[in-house]
Amino acid sequence: MPRTKRGTAPSIRDVAAVANVSVPTMSRYLKDPSRVSEKKRVAIAAAIEKLNYRPNPIARALALDMSESIAVMSADTRLYGRTQTFYGIERKAQEIGYPTTIYVLDSRGGDWMLGSVRSCLDRSPAGVILIDYDRLTDSVVSHIPSTTPLVIIGGPRHEDRAQIHLCEYDSAYAMTKHLLALGHATVHYVAVPSDVDAREDGWRMALSDAHVPAPAPIATTWDAEKAIAIGQQLGEDDSVTAIFAGNDEIAMGVMRGLAIAGKRVPEDVIVAGFDDHTLSRVWNPPLTTIRQHFDEAGEHAVTMLKQQIDDVVNNRPRGEAWTMFDKIAGELVKRESTGELARAAVEER
Amino acid sequence: MPRTKRGTAPSIRDVAAVANVSVPTMSRYLKDPSRVSEKKRVAIAAAIEKLNYRPNPIARALALDMSESIAVMSADTRLYGRTQTFYGIERKAQEIGYPTTIYVLDSRGGDWMLGSVRSCLDRSPAGVILIDYDRLTDSVVSHIPSTTPLVIIGGPRHEDRAQIHLCEYDSAYAMTKHLLALGHATVHYVAVPSDVDAREDGWRMALSDAHVPAPAPIATTWDAEKAIAIGQQLGEDDSVTAIFAGNDEIAMGVMRGLAIAGKRVPEDVIVAGFDDHTLSRVWNPPLTTIRQHFDEAGEHAVTMLKQQIDDVVNNRPRGEAWTMFDKIAGELVKRESTGELARAAVEER
DNA sequence: CTGAAAGCGCTTACAG
DNA sequence: CTGAAAGCGCTTACAG
CATH class of the missing domain: 3.40.50.2300 (Response regulator)
Structure with missing residues (x-):
């Protein structure tokens, strides 16, 4: 039989022979060296070292299921x-x-x-x-x-x-509230494809709590390029002044569409995303978003x-590790696409 | 012994018993049904179906190494x-x-x-x-x-x-040649981190073949954000009119830096990248690049x-499959960041 | 074409 | 603490 992979790698038996112990003893040593007498322990360690032995994970897997x-x-x-x-x-x-x-x-x-x-x-x-x-x-x-x-x-x-x-619901809620606080009549939402979108729910609830009417959310795909057309459309509607996108890539597509429509970000329309994509801080202008860990x-x-x-x-x-429910919250990252930084800078003067 | 994973899944022996054949015959059937008589073949097929048998990949792996x-x-x-x-x-x-x-x-x-x-x-x-x-x-x-x-x-x-x-060398050569043909005195290169960068070599050779002096390539990391500073610096040098970046993300960082420096792309400086990142066509302006498959x-x-x-x-x-050397070439994708599209549109009038 | 045997490299009761 | 035995679920010569 050809030994393609492990080839002539030593087996547990080879090591046992060199160390002058039985195979089960070897196995015990491998699992927990303290289960073996000191004398054998050093003999085994030496044999392992000498033969450069590494246990075969496949054989282990078969035995242990x-x-x-x-x-x-x-x-x-x-x-x-x-x-x-x-x-x-x-x-x-x-x-x-x-x-x-x-x-x-x-x-x-x-x-x-x-x-x-x-x-x-x-x-x-x-x-x-x-x-x-x-x-x-x-x-x-x-x-x-x-x-x-x-x-x-x-x-x-x-x-x-x-x-x-x-905690996407919470993050989306916080973001929407933040955008409203910037003084916009409402916030438009461009949705990521997901049957039950917690982000959308958070946005909706924040508007509702602020007694602001919710415009119909706009559906799109995972393809950022498709969002360009959406951005263009929103850009042609002068009543749209704040856009929250289900993720950063879609926000980027939307921003490109706004540019084509002749709108400036953040001067004419502010835009926020979700995720903190690696390129969001590089985007022109850098994108306000929720950093997800x-x-x-x-x-x-x-x-x-x-x-x-x-x-x-x-x-x-x-044990309890089987049913734990741990939260890793996102955080709001303010950048230039929502304008508050520039505004703050102006106010500081 | 606890059967954690496969649990009570049927083994080859169980199926053999049901089909009334030996285990080796089962094994042969699994490898190539034609190695077994028609009669047993149908019996085995029925047994497999009945028990919903799937061979254990781990046992197989151990036997076959x-x-x-x-x-x-x-x-x-x-x-x-x-x-x-x-x-x-x-x-x-x-x-x-x-x-x-x-x-x-x-x-x-x-x-x-x-x-x-x-x-x-x-x-x-x-x-x-x-x-x-x-x-x-x-x-x-x-x-x-x-x-x-x-x-x-x-x-x-x-x-x-x-x-x-x-074929990165060829693509970089072609891109550099293309940028030069657009009428620029030279092309600056922002390098990706790589000991031996075929992209850089292609850029250098294209300049050399065109008898154009090569500015020192600018080193950077994989982090696009770091490229912003580079873009700013290049933007402050009015002699820089064409930039070729080792990949799209770096090109994006550079473009952001140029914007901060007050330079417009492509009006003041043209920029090209490499890879055709998903977001390159969404960038503002969309990025000319090499599409890599x-x-x-x-x-x-x-x-x-x-x-x-x-x-x-x-x-x-x-066989020959062990030493094949197959090429998958990139292709130049022209977008707005290098301006030739807009120029062509103007010339058409 | 087919079955009894031995083997792949481990692990785990079972006796000492 | 330690070894002889049996087993995990497959595959592959070896005889018939």
Whole structure:
């Protein structure tokens, strides 16, 4: 049989032979060196060093019915929030020695999605992290056994699972209130595609609380280019003076459209986004937005997941880490696209 | 022993029992149904259906010393080109039924990197794809046995490996030539961080071929925000009329800096980027750039890799797929930041 | 074409 | 503390 990969890498048996111990003793040492007598401990350590032994993760996974890796499920990984979240997950996972495998949940219908989920579960990941920024993935959760470590980032609350909440409703509420306080009659909202958009809800509630009529929210896609036409249209309506976009990329598209329509930002129309995209501070003018701590959310998800994994490794019952609900709040970042900085500068004189 | 993951999933033995055949016969059927008599074939098919059997990939991987998954090695996955490339890989890999696991190669020194590589190889991936956009990864290749399927995207040529070339030199040459043809005395280059930057080389050669003196290239980081200061500085020098940036995000930073310095794009200074970032067409003004087909490169890498994998699966010697060198060229996309569109429109009148 | 046997490299009861 | 045994779920020669 060809040894393609690990090739002639030493096995646990080889090391056991060199160290003059049995294979089970080796295995015990690997799990917890203190379970082995001092004498054997040093012999084993020397043998491992000598042969440059590293345990075979696949054999381990077969015996334990659990592989030392984390599965990440997400829709389109190119979108900003997901890329950042995935990065955070990746970094933290690497730190604790777990590689991350990605399973993309696309919208080719539920069957396809279910296939991905099964393919994932068949590989017995130590745990799974579900990035649920689009509620495409609701049905997914029910297919993940409650005995499998799971952390959901974003999305509607699943009571019996661990989850990280990004407080988008609160942030959108705060942003809308802020824009109104700048003296605008109302705030127009350009929505991201999402069945249940907490951002939209926050915007609506803020207007309602301020007794301001809510203009119909404008639907768009994830494609920022499509938002240019929307911006143009809004730019032709002189009653529009404040625009809140569901994310930064859409805000950028809208701003480009406003420019085409001959409107200046922030002099004629102010614009705010959501997420704090890397390019938002570089945009011309820089974009007021809600900074979302995606990478932090990703890192925290791994931390929560690890606690659950430790429970199953140690044969403990599901601890509190399995149903935690942690919040990572966004924060309002004021930049030039909403004009208050310039105004403040003028007032200071 | 707790069955955490696959739980009570049926094994090949269970199916064999139901179908009334031996386990080896099951195994043969799984690999190639034609190797089994018609009668058993239908019995097995029925049993599989009945038990909803799916083979355990981990057990398979242990027996074959090769797991059905693709490892992707890359530096910081948040950068545009890598995100796009990874997406292409991911999509194609899913299509052929291979999950992709990511190993991030960071710059915490060679030891860390080597650790990642070993951790990857220990898991016996069917093959590995190396995204080598920053030549951090040169040393990595030597640690991957020549018997392991490998495709390198970008980077300097490794003669004995399969590789995809993005023709950045040619594209940069073409872009520089194009900018010069627009009537500028010279073209300033803002470099991306890379030891050996083919883009910079192409720019330099185009100037040289046109007998134009090359201004010193300006170094910067991957952080677009840092490029703002560079843009400001360039904007204060009236002799600067054409800027070529190593990538779009840097071009955007530069444009922001030019705006702060009071320069208009394209009226006072023209700017071109590289990559065709999703937001480049949304920028104000839209950015002239080189469209790179990253996703296509990713998909193609999987296709090449699969051929190599098939070689090892079928116990064939390394075929030509192991040393292919395929080119995926970029293309010049003219947008408003270089002004020729507006000028053409004027000339048309 | 097909089955009994041995093996992949680990882990975990079970006895000492 | 330690070793002989059995098992995880597959695959691949080896005989029939």
